[in-house]
Amino acid sequence: MDALVFGATGFIGRHLVAELLSQGQQVAAVVRDDTRTPWPTDTSGLTVIAADIAQPLSGLPAARDVYNAAARYAFGLGVEEARAVNVTGAVNVLEWAATLPALRRLVHISGYRVSAPDGRPDYAALGAYEASKFEGDLAVRRRARELDVPLTIANPSTVIGPGQYIGLAGLVADLWHRRLPALPGGPDTFVPIVTIDYFTRFLAKIPEAPAGEHHWVLDDDTPLLPELVSTLAAHLGVPTPRRAIPVALLRRLPRRLTGADPETLSFLSPDRYPTASARALAEAAGLEMPPAAEALRTWADDLVGARFGTTTPWLEPYGFHDRTWIMGERHRPGHVLLHGAPMNADLWAPLAAHLPGPILAPDLPGLGRSASAHSTDAWLADLMAPVQTRPVLVAHSLACGPVLRYAAAHPERIDGLVLIAPSFLQAASPRFTRSLLAPPLLRRLSPARLAKTLGLPEGAEIKSAAIDLHRPGVAHRTIQALRKDHAEREESRALLARLTVPTHIITGSADPLTAPTIHPVTEIAGAGHYPQLTHPAQIAGLRLVRSRGA
Incomplete structure (x- = not known):
C-alpha cells in the first residue's frame, strides 16, 4: 500500500482517504466497523480493513506511509475511555508502524493545544479529552525516539468543513438559534481555524518533507473570536452578541446557566502558535489557505444546510446570498420554485425530483432560513436579476401574489407561471387560521402538530418547516406575511385577470378555488393545499406551460 490510514471514518480520516485516492494512491483504510463506506470518491484503489487500535495490532498490510487520524474527540469522556484511543491506541499504531520494513513516515495527528515536548497532563484541570491528547502526544514522541520511527506530528487547530458538527460548530449553532446572549472570552480570544481541504492536502505532502519536524497547522489570520462571530452573524442574518463574559467568570458560573462545557474553556485563549515550519512546507508544496472569512461563511452554509448534522440537503449548491437562503442554479434555472407559508424551500423536494433541468429554490425573505428585510417584490427582482434563462415561475399559496406582480412587470423574463393553490382565489383554511392566532403558538408547534394542522403526513419537509418556525x-x-397576503387578495385577483403571460393554476379537490379565473385550472383529486407534497409526480406530468419558443 502507498498509505494506510487509521481512523478512516472520522471527519479528518475520511477526507484524508479521499485526498490520497484522488492522487492515485493505493490506500488501506483501517476502521472499527468495515460496513461503513463514507468516501464520496472513486474507491478503486481502496482496501477497507477492520481493526481496533485499542488492542495490539497485527496482520495489517504493509504501507510506505502511515497516518494516525484515529481519536476519541468528545467532551465529558471518562479518563479510561479517552486514554484507550488517544494514548494506548496512538502508541499501538506507532509500535506496529515500527515493524514495517519500508516505512517512509508515520504521521500522527495531534492538536494545537496539546502538543509539548515535556510536562504532565492535568486530567482534573483539562478534562479527559484534552489531557489524553496531551498524554498521547508525549507518549508517541517518546516511543518514536526509542524505536527510531520516522515521525511527523501535525497539530491542527479547529478543522472546519462539510461534516464537522462538533467543537466550534456548537458556537455557530447557538448563534444561529439565538442562544448566544454573550460572547465567551475577551477581545483578544483567538480560536484559529483550518479548512479540511487544506489540511488533508497538507497531510498528503508531509511524507515528502524531511522527518523530525512537527507542524502547527492553522490560519494565523483567523479573526479574533469577536470578529469571527460578527462575520458569521452578518452572513447568517442574526444579531451579533454585544456582551462578553470572561473565561474566569465562565469557570465560576454553573453550567446550567452558561451552557458552556467546562472542557471547552481552555480553548478560549489569546495564545499564538509556532506555525513557521508548516508555512514553509506549504509554500514549498504550493499550498495556499483560503481566506478565513470566506471559509467560515462557506462552513456556516454547510452547517445550516445540514441542520447541524441532522439531515442532508436535497439540492446543491446552497447557501446564503445577501441574507437569503438559496438552493440550486442561480443563473440558468429551468424552474424557479417559490414556497408558501409556513414552509421553506424544502417544500419543493418531492416535486423537484420529477422536474427536468436545473432548479432555483430560495426561502422567501424573512421566512425559513432567510433574514432579508427587503419587500418581497424587491427581493424577487433581485433574485431574478442574475438569471440568464427564461424560466417557468412556480409559486405556492402566498407566493403567488408577488410572482404575479413580477410577471406583469417583466413578462419578457419568464416562460410562464404555475400557481399552486393561489391563496387569493381560495377561502382561508379555518383549521390553519385558528392555529395562527399568535406567533408564540405557531412557534411552539411540533412537527407532528404542524403536520396535523396542515393536514399532511409528517415528513422531512414538515420537520424542516417546524425547525425554522422555532427560531x-x-x-x-x-404571521405578518399571511396578513399582508390576505390584504392584497383583491389586487391579486384583478392583476391575474389582466395577465397575458401563459399561466396554469393547480389546486387540490379538497382545497378548491372560490373565485373564477380565465386561466386553465387542473384539479388534483384527493389533494389539499399542498399537492406538490402529496402528488408531486402527477403535477410534474402535466404540460403546465406551453413554451413560447415551441
Whole structure:
C-alpha cells in the first residue's frame, strides 16, 4: 500500500482517504466497523480493513506511509475511555508502524493545544479529552525516539468543513438559534481555524518533507473570536452578541446557566502558535489557505444546510446570498420554485425530483432560513436579476401574489407561471387560521402538530418547516406575511385577470378555488393545499406551460 490510514471514518480520516485516492494512491483504510463506506470518491484503489487500535495490532498490510487520524474527540469522556484511543491506541499504531520494513513516515495527528515536548497532563484541570491528547502526544514522541520511527506530528487547530458538527460548530449553532446572549472570552480570544481541504492536502505532502519536524497547522489570520462571530452573524442574518463574559467568570458560573462545557474553556485563549515550519512546507508544496472569512461563511452554509448534522440537503449548491437562503442554479434555472407559508424551500423536494433541468429554490425573505428585510417584490427582482434563462415561475399559496406582480412587470423574463393553490382565489383554511392566532403558538408547534394542522403526513419537509418556525422571529414574520397576503387578495385577483403571460393554476379537490379565473385550472383529486407534497409526480406530468419558443 502507498498509505494506510487509521481512523478512516472520522471527519479528518475520511477526507484524508479521499485526498490520497484522488492522487492515485493505493490506500488501506483501517476502521472499527468495515460496513461503513463514507468516501464520496472513486474507491478503486481502496482496501477497507477492520481493526481496533485499542488492542495490539497485527496482520495489517504493509504501507510506505502511515497516518494516525484515529481519536476519541468528545467532551465529558471518562479518563479510561479517552486514554484507550488517544494514548494506548496512538502508541499501538506507532509500535506496529515500527515493524514495517519500508516505512517512509508515520504521521500522527495531534492538536494545537496539546502538543509539548515535556510536562504532565492535568486530567482534573483539562478534562479527559484534552489531557489524553496531551498524554498521547508525549507518549508517541517518546516511543518514536526509542524505536527510531520516522515521525511527523501535525497539530491542527479547529478543522472546519462539510461534516464537522462538533467543537466550534456548537458556537455557530447557538448563534444561529439565538442562544448566544454573550460572547465567551475577551477581545483578544483567538480560536484559529483550518479548512479540511487544506489540511488533508497538507497531510498528503508531509511524507515528502524531511522527518523530525512537527507542524502547527492553522490560519494565523483567523479573526479574533469577536470578529469571527460578527462575520458569521452578518452572513447568517442574526444579531451579533454585544456582551462578553470572561473565561474566569465562565469557570465560576454553573453550567446550567452558561451552557458552556467546562472542557471547552481552555480553548478560549489569546495564545499564538509556532506555525513557521508548516508555512514553509506549504509554500514549498504550493499550498495556499483560503481566506478565513470566506471559509467560515462557506462552513456556516454547510452547517445550516445540514441542520447541524441532522439531515442532508436535497439540492446543491446552497447557501446564503445577501441574507437569503438559496438552493440550486442561480443563473440558468429551468424552474424557479417559490414556497408558501409556513414552509421553506424544502417544500419543493418531492416535486423537484420529477422536474427536468436545473432548479432555483430560495426561502422567501424573512421566512425559513432567510433574514432579508427587503419587500418581497424587491427581493424577487433581485433574485431574478442574475438569471440568464427564461424560466417557468412556480409559486405556492402566498407566493403567488408577488410572482404575479413580477410577471406583469417583466413578462419578457419568464416562460410562464404555475400557481399552486393561489391563496387569493381560495377561502382561508379555518383549521390553519385558528392555529395562527399568535406567533408564540405557531412557534411552539411540533412537527407532528404542524403536520396535523396542515393536514399532511409528517415528513422531512414538515420537520424542516417546524425547525425554522422555532427560531426567534420566524413565526412572527410568517404571521405578518399571511396578513399582508390576505390584504392584497383583491389586487391579486384583478392583476391575474389582466395577465397575458401563459399561466396554469393547480389546486387540490379538497382545497378548491372560490373565485373564477380565465386561466386553465387542473384539479388534483384527493389533494389539499399542498399537492406538490402529496402528488408531486402527477403535477410534474402535466404540460403546465406551453413554451413560447415551441
